[in-house]
Amino acid sequence: MQIPDSPILKAIYERRSIRQFTDESVSRDLIMTAIEAASWAPSGLNNQPWRFAIIWDKPLQEALAALTKYSNILKSAFVLIAVFLDKEASYDYTKDCQAVGACLQNLLLSLHSMGLGAVWIGEILRNKDRVNETLILPNRFELMATVAVGQPAHRNQKSHRKPIEELILLEK
Numbered sequence: 001m002q003i004p005d006s007p008i009l010k011a012i013y014e015r016r017s018i019r020q021f022t023d024e025s026v027s028r029d030l031i032m033t034a035i036e037a038a039s040w041a042p043s044g045l046n047n048q049p050w051r052f053a054i055i056w057d058k059p060l061q062e063a064l065a066a067l068t069k070y071s072n073i074l075k076s077a078f079v080l081i082a083v084f085l086d087k088e089a090s091y092d093y094t095k096d097c098q099a100v101g102a103c104l105q106n107l108l109l110s111l112h113s114m115g116l117g118a119v120w121i122g123e124i125l126r127n128k129d130r131v132n133e134t135l136i137l138p139n140r141f142e143l144m145a146t147v148a149v150g151q152p153a154h155r156n157q158k159s160h161r162k163p164i165e166e167l168i169l170l171e172k
């Protein structure tokens with residue numbers, strides 16, 4: 001299949017989950033740019049139920065790292081972005097989770113497009129209440145994911161996808 005020359009398609013195909021980072025810093029401006037782009041995701045009724053906690057503080061990062069088996073990834077990151085669903089902004093739980101998923105994908109693609117590495121950490125959700133306690137955030141905010149961000153230590157991460165013939169249920 002011929003892939004059209006599109007920067008969005010390029011980012012979608014090139015982005016990989018990055019789990020190792022260098023010690024090099026990440027500018028706050030880039031993180032804010034990515035979060036703003038994330039906030040342009042679609043949402044039902046345009047309710048924008050996503051909320052972000054940005055964690056630069058190393059001791060706080062280590063406290064969060066202790067809540068997942070992927071602690072090495074979190075500790076290696078320069079900054080963590082915890083993404084929450086604001087239950088008070090919610091109108092339909094399933095649709096709101098879908099909207100936060102779209103927001104997370106925007107976040108990952110934006111970070112990638114600016115040369116940063118990132119990975120979506122879902123495993124930490126088993127301790128989501130403890131994440132709120134650690135960040136001193138009320139239960140109104142439900143953790144959806146934590147994104148570990150840094151300068152990528154490498155770009156040779158490989159991935160694969162099922163052939164689309166296996167995914168298309170019908171075409172009439």
Ligand SMILES: Cc1cc2nc3c(=O)[nH]c(=O)nc-3n(C[C@H](O)[C@H](O)[C@H](O)COP(=O)(O)O)c2cc1C
Binds near residue numbers: 121
């Ligand atoms: C809902 C969700 C949860 C994920 N949780 C984790 C996780 O806890 N740890 C991790 O290393 N990667 C996690 N990932 C990243 C996936 O492993 C990764 O996206 C998948 O293997 C495809 O690789 P790619 O992102 O490089 O294309 C998660 C991704 C999603 C969408």
